[in-house]
Amino acid sequence: MAAFIEVKNLNVDFDGFKVLKDINLTINEGEVIGILGRSGAGKTVLMHVLRGVEEYESISGQVIYHLARCEKCGHIEPPSKTGYECPGCPGEKLLSFDADFIEMAIHDHKRRDITKRIAIMLQRTFALYGDERVITNVVNSLTEIGEQDEEAISKAMELLEKVQLSHRMMHVARDLSGGEKQRVVLARQLVRNPMLLLADEPTGTLDPRTAKIVHDVIERSVKDYNMTMVITSHWSEVVESIADRAIILEDGAIINEGDPCEMAKAFTGMACAIEKKPDIAIGDPIIKVQNLRKKYISVTRGVVNAVSDISFEVRESEIFGLAGVSGAGKTTTSEILMGIVQPTSGEVVTRVGDEWIDMKKPGPECRGRALQYMGILHQEYSLYTHRNIIDNLTESIGIDLPYELAVRKAIITLKTTGFTEEKAKSILSKMPDELSEGERHRVALAQILMKEPNIIVMDEPTGTMDPITKKDVTRSILKAREELGNTFVIVSHDMDFLEEVCDRVALMRNGEIVDIGEPKKVILQLTEAERVEADTD
Incomplete structure (x- = not known):
């Protein structure tokens, strides 16, 4: 060659x-x-x-x-x-x-x-016309290089067949899944x-x-x-x-x-093994879920039981996992815990101090009071792209501190997420796009920790990470729990990660909890089909 x-x-x-x-x-x-x-x-x-x-x-x-x-x-x-x-x-x-x-x-x-x-595909930038149909996105790329309308439509259809998306050509781009968006990006790149x-x-x-x-x-x-x-x-x-x-x-x-x-x-x-400290004190329940249900009405599928009569508790300073394959109901459950989604029926209460707060009731003395002590890190998190890291960790999220104190708190918090003190100091003046994806993820976690939450919900926290960075994230969660006493609820299909980081895991299947307990034992309850989906998904 x-x-x-x-x-x-x-x-x-x-x-x-x-x-x-x-x-x-x-x-x-x-x-x-x-x-x-x-x-x-x-x-x-x-x-x-x-x-x-x-x-x-x-x-x-x-x-x-x-x-x-x-x-x-x-x-x-x-x-x-x-x-x-x-x-x-x-x-x-x-x-x-x-x-x-x-x-x-x-x-x-x-x-x-x-x-x-030269074509490029990036991990988080889909570069599509979100309000346009899939076929229009590809046709636009073809007309940009001089293709006539009729020829462009024909070629666009061929390209969508190549990327296995001919069944989505009339869908609006923003309504596609992440994997489907990446295939549209590839089709647009293949135009040239x-x-x-x-x-x-x-x-x-x-x-x-x-x-x-x-x-x-x-x-x-x-x-x-x-x-x-x-x-x-x-x-x-x-x-x-x-x-x-x-x-x-x-x-x-x-x-x-x-x-x-x-x-x-x-x-x-190169990734070292991680050991959880056995002497972490797990407290009394801080979240209680009883007979929780969530139903959706779908035009094509009818009544969808996203969550079906589940009950569980999460204890203070515990790292609790919600495991299962795509569609099991774990993300819907976590969104109900955070008050983002209203349940159809059942109870969800969160303890603030010695008082229990009903998460179904809106208002500053109910859900609003609990949410100020809760943080969520979505898989599709985002930092303020036009603000440097110190601003992302302070002013942009409403923390008003004298500059020297803000810097000190930011460095301490970044160290909790796995940065060395030297590295933490060096990134404070940088913009988010100057950091790697894994570094931005840890800054996003630090952004939540800066607000001093009692409970942190994490949705697929290792989805974008190499094995070594996964270990760093595991260490950062364990260290945050050890030093700050945070309670974590972690939603993931990454069974190895859940087994390594969690104290207990709830396995969800078809909207139901089929087992709760010690991670390794619970994960053994996965069916062979679920293992294939979780491991090769």
């Missing part, structure tokens, strides 16, 4: 902090490279450098694209097309052409011609017939079953379009099954490179 991209001695600094250190990597044409690394290792920055549409103030080294180019129209192809006729200029040959993204100006038209042939696909945790926020569907579609598209691909993923099986070669990034440097299976094993081995 011919060398397609050569990265030589690449260094990137942000405010004096090196995020990439002497990166040397050759990517061959048609090759699939997997990148493994914990949160903050530099994976996303490397992907954006390869994409070539952003400018960095402090960057050095070389990122050389070896290409074939038509001198007449500027058409770009991979290096294997050198000597072939240009598809747009009869009689014109494609000539060998090298382009260094570090040396070339970002507005250089030759560089822009190259970046047009890309020669390179950069997939940065494209399924990071998806459940395992949906993630597998998206991975399969991506893999098939790479083969159909003869693309080169670079993919980061916290699913080690993805790198093992898709990649031809893998690298491990650690603290901005490549520390290992080789066979994907060997690299996945080495990376997983």
Whole structure:
């Protein structure tokens, strides 16, 4: 295989902090490279450098694209097309052409011609016209490159078939699931017939079953379009099954490179085992749920029993898990606990001090009083993108403190979520987009802890994380409980995570609780079909 991209001695600094250190990597044409690394290792920055549409103030080294180019129209192809006729200029040959993204100006038209042939999929940015239908989203991409309306509609339908979404073409984009949105994004990217696909945790926020569907579609598209691909993923099986070669990034440097299976094993081995402290004092009940029911009326499905007559208690300082596959009713239950969803019947009460508060009753002396001592971290959390981290942790969430005290409290809280004191100090002035996904997740948890809640509800807290970062999150939850006495209710389909972090787990199936108790024992109650769905979902 011919060398397609050569990265030589690449260094990137942000405010004096090196995020990439002497990166040397050759990517061959048609090759699939997997990148493994914990949160903050530099994976996303490397992907954006390869994409070539952003400018960095402090960057050095070389990122050389070896290409074939038509001198007449500027058409770009991979290096294997050198000597072939240009598809747009009869009689014109494609000539060998090298382009260094570090040396070339970002507005250089030759560089822009190259970046047009590079597709990117990000883990949390769907980049769709939310109010438009799926078919319109793809047609819009086709008309942007000059396709006529009738041809555009026909090609859009073909592309949606390729990404297995022909059954959703008339749906409004905002109403799709996360996995379906990612497949629309891929269809829009395939419009430009890309020669390179950069997939940065494209399924990071998806459940395992949906993630597998998206991975399969991506893999098939790479083969159909003869693309080169670079993919980061916290699913080690993805790198093992898709990649031809893998690298491990650690603290901005490549520390290992080789066979994907060997690299996945080495990376997983970097995560240390975690032991829960046996001497944590679990208190009296702080949440009581009795005969809880929630019914929905669906036009297509009729009456849907999302939650069916469940009862349980959560004790003070306990880490309590709600386990089950997608659709089991666990998220609806957690939303009822937080007063977001009103139950059809049953009782939900939360203890504040020595008083029990009815969560079904609105108002400042009922639900409102309890909610000020509760925090929720959604899977689709968001930080204030135009405020730095210290503002995200104070002013943006209504905490008014003298600056020095705010900084001190922010650092203490960030340390509770797993940051070192040095790292916590270094990120206070940064903007959210300068942090890795895992770091932003921990800042979002710190944002909740800053408000000093008694109860924290977490919805799929490890959905976007690599195995090592999952361990960091587990430690941060255990440490917050140990140091601050928080009570946690954790909703997850990640059975290994629940077994490691929880004191007790309730297993939900079809809206009912089928077992409550010690995590390992309860999780054994999963059926074989549920295990497959939870593990490969």
